Amino acid sequence: MKRPIIALWCFLSGCSYGPKKVQTNVIPADQATVTCYYLFSKTKEDEQFPYRSDTLVLDIGSRLSRFYDPARLSRDSVVAARLKDLTENAQDINSLEVRKDGRAKDLSDLPGTVSSSSDQGESSRLYKNRVTNHVSVIDHFRTNDQNWTAGTDLFYEDDIGKLPWQLENVTDTILGYTCQKARLQFRGRDYTAWFTADIPISDGPWKFMGLPGLILKVEDSRQLFSFTLIGLRQLPAPVAIAIDKKGAVQCSRADFEKLKKKQGTGLQFNKTGGHVILSAVPGSFDYIPMEIE
């Protein structure tokens, strides 16, 4: 009985019944008005200095934010574009050399080499909704046991809920902002964050959010992972944030992390004349997850 009434109402009000249903699957986009730059440093257990530091970007909208590594994404997209070109313009290739595992060699000395190494930068993109406390994580996987060109985009949905931050009445000054200390236990690690009430945005790097101010610095108690704000810009014109999951496959967080651990060392591509070399990045890649629970 209900359906004909809705159909009739739709008819009368001039709206169609069909497309309405589809719209519930579309994630509402937002517009970023503030961009933050965080230095993400990773240190190995029992080592004093970080083995890798990257600049990650946080675009903040009124509800949504996007956290990503633009340098890594551009390296990945250059390699992907060359691979796509390889399959589409096969006629100008005379020979193809594929080097994997033990035969992998460093091609960085050859002119025109493009490469993306797994241990350089972060390939995952995070979308946070501060109103619903929801995070979507999306990544591109090119696992060793798959065809190089058969890369898959995978994503998982993470309802992290309200994070149980413990505020402490300790203050410090970071980049001229007065910051307050907060502690959090999250999925197997203890974090200390410094946030400022002078920037009333309850966001921060990675999955961190829900404090009454922007997080300027956060690190875990063993100092393996640290995010520090190094730049902040209020955008003169808003930039759209849309969650792009086109062609991506949903999986669980456990499966996602399993694939992260299994990923190869990275890929190098070189084309000189008609000779193409595809080689894995030599060495090994050791993925250290932030979430151990």
Add this chain to the structure above:
Amino acid sequence: MRSILLLAGLIWLAGGACAQTTVSGKVYHKSDGNGMPGIHIVVKDKKTVATLNFGITDQNGAYRITFTSAEDSITVSASGLNIGKQLFRLANRSQVLDIAADLQAIRLEDVKITPPKIRKAGDTINYRVDGFTGQNDRTIGEVLRKMPGIEVKSDGSILYRDKPINRFYIEDMDL
């Protein structure tokens, strides 16, 4: 029976000493009355030193904060990126506080990023020239002398860590 009454009395006393207070309400637009999500509500003590608890308004602009304080009054602040900050001095008792907010864009202080002066890529070391250039530098030699590890000889040859450099690029020009 008497001991139960005594126990109840003790619990009541203990409860009275550190009673929980709940402040709840809604943040709404002054003009149209619509609720505003994502507004930070922070409850501090009388001297606004210690943070007692905080909350962030939900989709409908509603909030609810529970805290414990022995003081007679508290300070509640409401702030967000698109509203002006408001402060309320209230008596320390459970109550409803609805807040009418004015739209007001906040201007944040920009934090500028300085790229590193030296960057290593493979076997090439990149120096950011303007990071070393002073106002009085007239020749590239004067700038080069300031770069760590680089030595410019009187005959014009350039050494890096006492080894002559065979290739030298400036802004992608091979010299």
